[in-house]
Amino acid sequence: MKQQNTKQKILDASLDFFSKHGYSGASIRQIAREVGVRESAIYNHYKSKEEIFNSILDEFKTRTITTKILSDDLLDDLVNPEKFLKHFAARLIDHWNSPDERKFIRLLLMEQFTKIGSRELSVTEHLTELRSICKMIFGEMAKHGVIKEIDPELLAEEFTAQLFFIRTELLSSDNPEKIKFVHEKVSRHVEFFWNGIKA
Amino acid sequence: MKQQNTKQKILDASLDFFSKHGYSGASIRQIAREVGVRESAIYNHYKSKEEIFNSILDEFKTRTITTKILSDDLLDDLVNPEKFLKHFAARLIDHWNSPDERKFIRLLLMEQFTKIGSRELSVTEHLTELRSICKMIFGEMAKHGVIKEIDPELLAEEFTAQLFFIRTELLSSDNPEKIKFVHEKVSRHVEFFWNGIKA
DNA sequence: AGCCCTAATGAACACTCGTTCACAATATAA
């Protein structure tokens, strides 16, 4: 019958159900129904429910945000650091607002403490790349003397924690108005943050 | 046989299992075994699993932090605002580090998006009281001219978001060394925050 | 003493769960 299609459909449907009901709350039969197949067919592609879960984790672990967030046109804004930070944050929020990212972060928040998730899921680890990007940015800003002399690592943590917190507010509803509200909040955060660190 | 004891034991055991495996991952039989009773006895005290869950929510909803955090001896520190904020934050972290609070916030993070939790569980709502306390504090500080003129509500959000984020790092392990590490992190956060807002 | 009421029991209910298996249908390669 159909081929590679089904395997990806299983992954998509699983991420959807896992993020809605949690790992143990989602069932193979629900997933199979969503894919349009009997539950036994699932096991032609994955040998267990846990393997599906781990495959989702693997997929998101290899994803990178740097190329998506730090495009050339954005780096041009570096001459105006506040404007740069605002664009940077806005782009990050938009990225986090994509359906897959929303589902994954829900899964991350839900399963990070359970037996199945605690081996590989951690918010801190998930933010590692973002933090190192920010650390680099603030390091450069400090080098050019546009901000006060503050440990770039601390700056990165302060900057990203608030963004991540705002992000969780995005997750509660699918209301499209919400994203405007979130962007305004992010904008205020960047302004406050910038006023606290500018030289 | 025994009386009121069992009802509270059910609540305690349920919070423990819910916070470890999630609502759907925890079973009535596990809970009953932990309490030391057969599963059918549970239904003499609660009419369903969902009612146990709601009872837990009710208990934590009526809890108040103001009296625990804002004691008189702490308010004496208000003459030194930075010192006050450090003590305030440290006391908050200690409160959040208590076993019950740790379990509840895990439950909150896990179930906030599921069908069972989405009706009553929200991080934002859970932080409402803390935010209003902070808003009041920063409002007073602004009135006395010890900090810059910034919207107290924004200050409250910026201050608490980082604390809440640090809190989640507390949840991952029961390592008692962790709490020292967290306190150092909180201390640095308060210093950074204070330097950004002081007049 | 007897009575009531709460609480605990153990068996059973009707499901749902993840997973397996023999088998059939299809797509691909020869």
Next chain:
DNA sequence: TTATATTGTGAACGAGTGTTCATTAGGGCT
């Protein structure tokens, strides 16, 4: 076209799920 490997089906498995119920045990009351 035939052979083969892949992907699907339907039924079944043992175990676990939340919940109900008739029955029993025990403490507090008159």
